[in-house]
Amino acid sequence: MRTIKGPGLFLAQFAQDTAPHNTLPGVARWAHDYGYRGIQIPTWDKRLFDLDQAFESPGYCDDIQGRLADIGIAISELSTHFQGQMVSVHPAYDAMFDGQCPPELRGNPERRRLWAAEQVKKAAVVSRRFGLTEHVTFTGSLAWPYLYPYPQRPAGLIEECFAEQGRRWRPILDIYDDNGIDLCFEIHPTEDVFDGDTFEMFLDAVGQHARCHINYDASHFIKQGLDYLGFIDVFHERIKMFHVKDAEFNPTARQGFWGGYKGWLDRAARDRSLGHGQVNFKGIFSKLAAYDFAGWAVYEWECCLQHPEVAARDGAKFISDHIIEVTDRVFDDFATTHSDRETVRGLLGLERPG
Secondary structure, three states: OOOEEEEEEEEEEHHHOOOOHHHHHHHHHHHHOOOOEEEEEEEEOOOOHHHHHHOOOOHHHHHHHHHHHHHOEEEEEEEHHHHHHOOEEOOOHHHHHHOOOOOOOOOOOOHHHHHHHHHHHHHHHHHHOOOEEEEEEEEOOHHHHHOOOOOOOHHHHHHHHHHHHHHHHHHHHHHHHHHOEEEEEEEEOOOOOOHHHHHHHHHOOOOOOOOEEEOOOOOHHHHEEEEEHEEEEEEEEHHEEEEEEEEEEOOOOOOOOOHOOOOOOHHHHEEEEEEOOOOOOOHHHHHHOOOOOOOOOEEEOOOEEEEEEEHHHHHHHHHHHOOOOOOOOOOHHOOOOOOOOHHHHHOOOOOOOO
């Protein structure tokens, strides 16, 4: 067993236009002062990181790595959540996603898709340059509008969706394999891969690809009523990344997990700061340690109540307190009984070996 690395912090929700959150060294120093030992970098936010420049210039990567080393903080992983989401976009969401892509791509879904796929591929090369072994992204979604449909879905719609996802993602996974990086998909509502069944469908679509893995985040499961501890038992061999995020599900007479179109504050299922929700983190950390999870415990803050500065400060300690420094010996070694084959057979009432 190995001790989980951490605490780490996903920077996406903390980037701002004001110091210290508007530069990578600034926000890294801020995170380090709160006790974080790693940062997960969103590659779409050029206030912090320029993915294109990192792909073109190894020197840019060396400079970043040197600056972070001087601060005393590591890069846990890079993220392409935004770009991965745009690899597969249902036309119903075209206008909204145009607001998240470069202006020159707007109004052209095919150009946007190709750009997004290239961005995710570039992140494989850049991850290797940083000496990383995992990367996190989204699958995107072609079928989400048909999750709970009326009229009923025509036969073959879901099968064709995952076949197309396989055609789009398998070449990307091959690039990750070439660079020695595990591509970890965050299992998330609004993605085609939102639970264990859909992950298995996606895994089949990409031919059980050796680089297709999971970014585990229990907050997305508790809000669906899914057994998030049992999920680790089933999928532990594919879990290579870990977002530490709390959530709660408090159904009412008026509302369940769909949320009634309400804002986050008024939803029955909502994200919370660490320790303020219902996720059993002691159980999660224990299971991941027992299954020899070798990655980082990375805090992703998305609480609708607590101030992010307070959440970041308290989150580092919360994760540190939950990381189990694994034992290097069995607790009852002191009571070990001398044994050899003759003794063992005798204890079983069997004849001594001749």
